[in-house]
Amino acid sequence: MRFQPTPRQIIALKGFVFVACLVPVARLVTLFLRDALGANPIEAITRSTGWWTLAFLAITLAVTPVRLLLGLPWLLRLRRMLGLFAFFHACVHFTIYLWLDQFFDVPGIVADIAKRPFVTVGFAAFVLLVPLAVTSTNAMVRRLGARRWQRLHRLVYAIGALGVVHFWWLVKKDVTEPLIFAIVIGALLIARVVRRRADGRPGAPAGARRPEPG
Amino acid sequence: MSRVRTAFPRSSEITPRDVFDQRRSFLRDAGFVIAAAGAASLGLGARDAAAGTFSSARKGPYGTTEAPTPLKDVTSYNNFYEFGTGKEDPAERAGSLKTRPWTVSVEGECAKPRRWDIDELLKLAAIEERVYRMRCVEGWSMVIPWNGYPLAELLKRAEPNSRAKYVEFTTLSDVSQMPGQRAAVLDWPYVEGLRIDEAMHPLTLLTLGLYGDLLPNQNGAPVRVTVPWKYGFKSAKSIVRIRFTEHEPKTAWNKAAPREYGFYSNVNPAVEHPRWSQAKERRIGEWTKRPTLPFNGYAEQVAGLYAGMDLRKYF
Numbered sequence: 001m002r003f004q005p006t007p008r009q010i011i012a013l014k015g016f017v018f019v020a021c022l023v024p025v026a027r028l029v030t031l032f033l034r035d036a037l038g039a040n041p042i043e044a045i046t047r048s049t050g051w052w053t054l055a056f057l058a059i060t061l062a063v064t065p066v067r068l069l070l071g072l073p074w075l076l077r078l079r080r081m082l083g084l085f086a087f088f089h090a091c092v093h094f095t096i097y098l099w100l101d102q103f104f105d106v107p108g109i110v111a112d113i114a115k116r117p118f119v120t121v122g123f124a125a126f127v128l129l130v131p132l133a134v135t136s137t138n139a140m141v142r143r144l145g146a147r148r149w150q151r152l153h154r155l156v157y158a159i160g161a162l163g164v165v166h167f168w169w170l171v172k173k174d175v176t177e178p179l180i181f182a183i184v185i186g187a188l189l190i191a192r193v194v195r196r197r198a199d200g201r202p203g204a205p206a207g208a209r210r211p212e213p214g
Numbered sequence: 215m216s217r218v219r220t221a222f223p224r225s226s227e228i229t230p231r232d233v234f235d236q237r238r239s240f241l242r243d244a245g246f247v248i249a250a251a252g253a254a255s256l257g258l259g260a261r262d263a264a265a266g267t268f269s270s271a272r273k274g275p276y277g278t279t280e281a282p283t284p285l286k287d288v289t290s291y292n293n294f295y296e297f298g299t300g301k302e303d304p305a306e307r308a309g310s311l312k313t314r315p316w317t318v319s320v321e322g323e324c325a326k327p328r329r330w331d332i333d334e335l336l337k338l339a340a341i342e343e344r345v346y347r348m349r350c351v352e353g354w355s356m357v358i359p360w361n362g363y364p365l366a367e368l369l370k371r372a373e374p375n376s377r378a379k380y381v382e383f384t385t386l387s388d389v390s391q392m393p394g395q396r397a398a399v400l401d402w403p404y405v406e407g408l409r410i411d412e413a414m415h416p417l418t419l420l421t422l423g424l425y426g427d428l429l430p431n432q433n434g435a436p437v438r439v440t441v442p443w444k445y446g447f448k449s450a451k452s453i454v455r456i457r458f459t460e461h462e463p464k465t466a467w468n469k470a471a472p473r474e475y476g477f478y479s480n481v482n483p484a485v486e487h488p489r490w491s492q493a494k495e496r497r498i499g500e501w502t503k504r505p506t507l508p509f510n511g512y513a514e515q516v517a518g519l520y521a522g523m524d525l526r527k528y529f
Contacts, residue, residue: 039283039291039303039498040354042371103502169489173399174299183356207289 056086118169274342304432322458361423380457383450407463
């Protein structure tokens with residue numbers, strides 16, 4: 001018998017996942033207060049929030065494959081929250097950049113985004129995340145219509161790719177971690193392509209299937 | 215300099231001088247006591263005990279009055295890829311480096327090539343304290359009190375010949391001591407190089423100590439060079455060979471990414487790294503960024519070495 005949570009269990013589960021998703025930031029705050037972030041705390045915070053943005057993107061993208069593979073449909077109920085936590089970490093990451101890296105020097109920031117490819121792609125990824133976060137509510141799904149909503153939310157793959165490139169281009173030499181993210185996010189994209197092929201509807205419009213706003 | 219600093223007042227962040235001095239005198243005393251106790255227990259003479267600490271090192275020239283970066287930060291935030299690419303890796307993993315016995319071979323285009331024992335190098339010239347700024351190519355900086363003497367003291371004893379146009383430094387290559395060398399992030403051994411006039415410049419320090427004591431392993435023990443007007447990676451660590459060459463040495467970072475890391479790699483706020491700006495830097499321990507100075511603030515001493523050179527081409 002597969003675990004099939006009751007509505008009340010779903011609420012408890014969501015609460016648990018919500019708290020768990022706050023652990024990375026709570027850890028940073030604790031380390032900061034204990035002055036234990038190392039010699040360059042700003043770099044440590046920037047790296048960590050960027051890393052977790054990519055991690056939450058990958059976790060969010062993994063929900064559907066895992067759900068189908070293990071037959072756990074209720075996992076879908078957690079996906080929106082996970083996606084929003086990716087956005088949350090991206091916001092913290094971007095705020096640190098604006099504040100502690102650039103000190104709200106607007107001309108400097110504009111020049112930085114225009115001139116530095118790794119900043120350009122990181123910024124593009126962040127900008128593309130905004131419409132996804134804005135349209136994450138049930139009301140927005142209804143307003144957009146399932147088909148358009150799903151088409152819009154396919155942007156998440158572009159965001160994942162841009163995020164990986166952003167990471168790849170900023171490391172000095174050791175690309176191990178960006179490579180791992182590239183493999184994970186790439187595999188999740190391939191999994192989805194393979195599934196669509198297997199469904200025997202290679203050219204079928206996205207809206208032909210049930211949208212998954214969960 | 216003074217104009218730069220008044221533009222960014224951070225008086226609250228500067229450790230008061232007296233507190234800082236107390237701390238340093240404590241470190242010195244502690245270092246001396248430990249060294250003396252160690253020497254006593256080993257039955258060594260007083261002269262040998264002095265070799266374990268540089269507490270009596272005289273202040274050398276080119277010092278800065280900027281507050282030194284705390285020892286804890288200087289020894290826990292390092293780029294030393296032989297022990298891993300993470301900043302904390304060297305402090306965690308450099309314990310496997312054996313710094314005794316250690317020899318440095320001085321060879322190549324010179325009349326008197328020779329292999330020097332580390333104990334000979336420690337006594338070759340009077341050890342000075344040099345408080346240098348250190349600017350990493352990644353955009354952060356420190357102020358570090360090194361102990362050593364001008365590299366020229368060692369080089370001139372080899373009597374370089376007229377073909378000696380460059381000096382090449384080679385770091386130890388031994389995967390059993392340097393676990394980071396298991397990964398092919400760089401082409402091991404680490405090789406760095408300077409033009410002979412740069413190597414002979416009085417600012418270029420053959421460095422044996424840090425904060426009055428022998429170099430910690432993660433900072434390039436037992437012997438490294440410090441070239442304060444160049445990005446940090448130009449200062450080779452844990453050196454086993456110094457070679458005079460006629461041709462420009464093939465240096466590790468230049469081989470790894472020739473577009474990003476030139477042979478000269480002088481600190482230059484006007485020449486950006488292809489992927490990021492070099493105009494500003496974050497001094498470790500500070501929240502705001504400060505402008506990066508040409509030649510890391512040593513333009514007065516070294517700009518003449520590059521007169522007439524296009525520093526964009528020879529980055």
